[in-house]
Amino acid sequence: MNDGAMKLFIGVCVLFGGFLLAAIIYIALLYFGVIRYN
DSSP: OOHHHHHHHHHHHHHHHHHHHHHHHHHHHHHHHHHHHO
16 A cells, blocks of 8 residues: 555545544434433
8 A cells, every 4th residue: 555545544534533423422412402301
């Protein structure tokens, strides 16, 4: 694997990890919000 491909791979992993983290936080907030309203 060359340097450019490695940087691209790391970038995609960071982007996907960040998206996953944001989705988990969003779902958790939504879930706690539902609990609080009920």
